[in-house]
Amino acid sequence: MMLGSIAKKVFGTPNDRKVKAVRPLIEKINALEPEFQKLPDQALKDKTEELAKRARDGESLDDLLPEAFANCREAARRALGLRAFDVQLMGGIFLHQGNISEMKTGEGKTLVATFPAYLNALTGKGVHIVTVNDYLARRDAEWMGKVYGALGLTTGVVVPQQPDAEKRAAYQCDVIYATNNELGFDYLRDNMKSELSQMAQREHYYAIVDEVDSILIDEARTPLIISGPSQDRSELYKTIDTLIPELKEEHYEIDEKSRNVTFTDEGNEFLEEKLRAAELLPEGQTLYDPESTTVVHHVNQGLRAHKLFNKDKDYIVRDGSVVLIDEFTGRMMTGRRLSDGLHQAIEAKEGCDIQPENVTLASVTFQNYFRLYDKLAGMTGTASTEAEEFMSIYGLGVVEVPTNKPIARQDEDDQVYRTATEKYQGIVRSIREAHEKDQPILVGTTSIEKSELLSQLLQQENIPHNVLNARQHEKEAQIVAEAGKPGAVTIATNMAGRGTDIQLGGNVDMKVMEALDADPEADPDALRKKIESEHEEDKKRVLEAGGLFVLATERHESRRIDNQLRGRSGRQGDPGRSSFFLSLEDDLMRIFGSERLDKVLSSLGMKEGEAIVHPWVNKSLERAQAKVEGRNFDIRKQLLKFDDVMNDxxxxxxxxxxxxxxxxxxxxxxxxxxxxxxxxxxxxxxxxxxxxxxxxxxxxxxxxxxxxxxxxxxxxxxxxxxxxxxxxxxxxxxxxxxxxxxxxxxxxxxxxxxxxxxxxxxxxxxxxxxxxxxxxxxxxxxxxxxxxxxxxxxxxxxxxxxxxxxxxxxxxxxxxxxxxxIRPMTDEEQKAMMDRLMAQQKKMQAPAKQPTPVPAGADDVAADGASPAFDENDPATWGNPGRNDPCPCGSGAKFKHCHGRL
The missing domain is CATH 1.10.3060.10 (Helical scaffold and wing domains of SecA)
Known part of the structure; x- marks a missing residue:
């Protein structure tokens, strides 16, 4: 360890060397700045065309980088009034090289992404900028779209429930803002289309992932699945159901503890014979062959339905359908169904109508979706703790970009209490002290329940506060923007990817917007001046109080989440402090050695309400977190190996x-x-x-x-x-x-x-x-x-x-x-089809005998409950055509191939 630290002092860390290597590029960009400042607005767009032509003619993007970055910096200065700092250019260079730029909160990552996006968009292949929610995708596309517009590029935004034509147009733009979910689903939807013209996405050339640790690590295991109803397999369930009662006790073993059943060797032989007789298993094929996997699965589910699920205990039969019973409350769980064909097996057992299963039509994990890109890059405030995983799975290096101004935040050692009650008393005490001296406080919790518990404690103490929940992204941004006001108390669960900085004294733009909403007649300029002078006063009070105080109520099992929370304080060289309050009853402390600590605390003769504060505690907790992270990485790696088989x-x-x-x-x-x-x-x-x-x-x-x-x-x-x-x-x-x-x-x-x-x-x-x-x-x-x-x-x-x-x-x-x-239809068949279509239309035009259920949002249904008149141009008037019926629009195609296409 000591030799390593000496070597670092002499040679510098690998990160220092990477930072040093790009300094000459930044000097080149800065040298071009006066030249670009003299150009008229149109000349910036002309420069884009010139650079794009040079890229098409074979000049490398690395060679074009200094001019492209200088052009983009000037466009941002004119369009947004923001001149990028050198460290922002540095972050942009690392992103272009296909790395993760680790930049602290408040360093302007949204602007940083415009530089590599602009440079790579010159190829004409389209650049995807990935955000964690729809609000940020819309906000960033609108905000940064002004920069791209000044450079002559187009900006698109992809959000859920977007009309197909709008989505296709968005993907044709030079720079596309979208969420990770929507990109993945569009990839799957495209690969279910039957014509090229219906596909939305172009090639997967270059993606910049914002909050990259959240998307590529925390959500990496989440598969995106498009499912639909399966074909009717009721005969299979019924046939298997007739075989189960013929089984004898020696044919299977029951493990009630794990609620599992397995067939014995005798059982397998008996089943093979019966399944062949029922023509479910071809001659010469055994239950051990890969082709038999589905039959084996359904036979297992049939056995579980008969031997582990009991009528009137686990479920009841009501109105011809199987309704599950909650084992804890004894209540019926209407609408809840068991998965993987188990519910269907119980329906077959009870002789009910068998409802079709939902089947996976297409699926992909984020890990495999983002590995489709020729070049991938990412931004976050916290990536270095997961550097090994980023490199081994995605081939992404992590580079820590220096901050524009030195960090002035004080990070205090963790305070460890014996019980959760004592810990919460200590938290409320600290909040009151900071609140009384006008210091804004951000309180981080690990779950919504704990946020609500803390909120109740603060209400009892009459301390005014805001609680951030995950339901309204727009309101969320407003609460975060106000969290820097003097004495403000904000309770938040997981602070990653908020996309809005906590500015000391509050956010001027947000205050101006609120004031204009309240009084639309007011003069915006006079109002802004008044608010700015008030803001200066507020900011001064907050600075005197010591800046933003981040108080965490627990250690998360991932150090990254803790660092994200801590990083909310001390932005752009502001003062601030952070402190973690823990108890031996916290999950992480309970799992990792709380007994030893409890003995140490007792032997020290700690009084109730006292906390232990020592750097050793921090070190042992960091080691515990590293262990958990390592285990989670192994799980993700193993899952990826399985998913890679399907991915190929x-x-x-x-x-x-x-x-x-x-x-x-x-x-x-x-x-x-x-x-x-x-x-x-x-x-x-x-x-x-x-x-x-x-x-x-x-x-x-x-x-x-x-x-x-x-x-x-x-x-x-x-x-x-x-x-x-x-x-x-x-x-x-x-x-x-x-x-x-x-x-x-x-x-x-x-x-x-x-x-x-x-x-x-x-x-x-x-x-x-x-x-x-x-x-x-x-x-x-x-x-x-x-x-x-x-x-x-x-x-x-x-x-x-x-x-x-x-x-x-x-x-x-x-x-x-x-x-x-296949063969052409005869004249008689064509006539019969037309007669069927006409009869169907007449049936739809006939008045309904009973009130028709009104679909959500359908305002044009007649008041007397009759169906609206049939109109072939209005799908709302078509009733419910069968999938194989001719489409009511009159195209002649089946409904499932026309307007009913999934």
Missing amino acids: QRKVIFGQRREIMEAQDVSEITRDMRHQVIEDIVAERMPERSYAEDWDTEGLNDDVKKYLGLELPVVAKAQEDGVDDDTMREWLEEQSDKYMEDKTASFGEETMRNVEKQILLQTIDAKWRDHLLTLEHLRSVVGFRGYAQRDPLNEYKTEAFQLFESLLDSLRAEVTEKLSQ
């Missing part, structure tokens, strides 16, 4: 979909698939180097009918002299190609190409959906392989690969079969 397959499927959408003509793909299917069926029915009498020509004849839609003399052909498997394969390929050419002629070239494309996409989507479900089931059971001394991850990789191969095989077979069966 996801990329292949999404890549294939995109190729199909981009292709004008997919007939070659479908032809190759058809030929592969022919090869497979011939290889199965006429094995290579086998005798003619061993061939299954009847089976081959059936396969040709099923997959190729052809009535051919297969048996007779096989009996001809000199016919072998190669001859048969070539003959079938020739016949099927001719059949498809005739079909194309009857449909018309263009129609046939469209049909091929849509069948390909729909089949890929359906197969991928089933595959995701199978992988979920495999993931839930593969952990048990550890008991057999086999690595669950390797087992998962192997079986997931086998399942993916079988997905591709079945995809080829299904596409070939569907294409062989």
